[in-house]
Amino acid sequence: MKLKYSLISRRTFLNTLFGSWLFALFSGSFYALIKFAFPTVGKEPDFVVLKLKDYVDIPNNSVKPFTWGNVLGLYLKKEDGSIMALKGVCTHMECNVAYKPDEKKFYCACHQGWFDDTGQNIAGPPPRPLETFDVIVEGEKLIIAKKGVQVELPKA
Numbered sequence: 001m002k003l004k005y006s007l008i009s010r011r012t013f014l015n016t017l018f019g020s021w022l023f024a025l026f027s028g029s030f031y032a033l034i035k036f037a038f039p040t041v042g043k044e045p046d047f048v049v050l051k052l053k054d055y056v057d058i059p060n061n062s063v064k065p066f067t068w069g070n071v072l073g074l075y076l077k078k079e080d081g082s083i084m085a086l087k088g089v090c091t092h093m094e095c096n097v098a099y100k101p102d103e104k105k106f107y108c109a110c111h112q113g114w115f116d117d118t119g120q121n122i123a124g125p126p127p128r129p130l131e132t133f134d135v136i137v138e139g140e141k142l143i144i145a146k147k148g149v150q151v152e153l154p155k156a
C-alpha cells in the first residue's frame, strides 16, 4: 500500500537522522574526554583511611557504613566483638545490602539474597560471597584495604 503523502517531510527526516548521528558522535567523544581527564573517577580505591574513634565504639552485632570509592562499605562488629569490613554491594546485581542484627546476616532486598556474617552467600541468587577487606589499626587511624594490598601511608 502506498501513502498519498508522508506524515513527516524529507527535510525533517534528514535533520533528525543527521542530528542523531551528531549526538552519537559527540557523546562518545565527550565520554572519552572525561575518562582521559579524570582517570580515577569510578575506580575503586586500594584502601581508605578512617578515624578509628568513629568506629571503635559501635555496639556489638552492628554495622557502620563507610565510603568505599563511590559504593557502600560496611564495618561490622560481630556479637563476640571481632571486627571485619565488607563491600556492601550484592554480588548478584550490585544492590546495596543491609545488616539484619536479629538474624546476624546481610540481606539484599532486590531479589531476596542472603549472606552470613562472614559475607558468604547462603540463599537467593547471589553467585559469590561479599568482598571482604583487610582491617588495619594504625595509631588513631583505621585503614580498610583490599585483600593483600600493602598500605604505606605518607609520613606526617
Ligand code: FES
Pocket (backbone or CB within 6 Å): 090, 091, 092, 093, 094, 095, 108, 109, 110, 111, 112, 113, 124, 125, 126
Ligand atoms: S541484587 Fe542482590 S539478590 Fe539480586
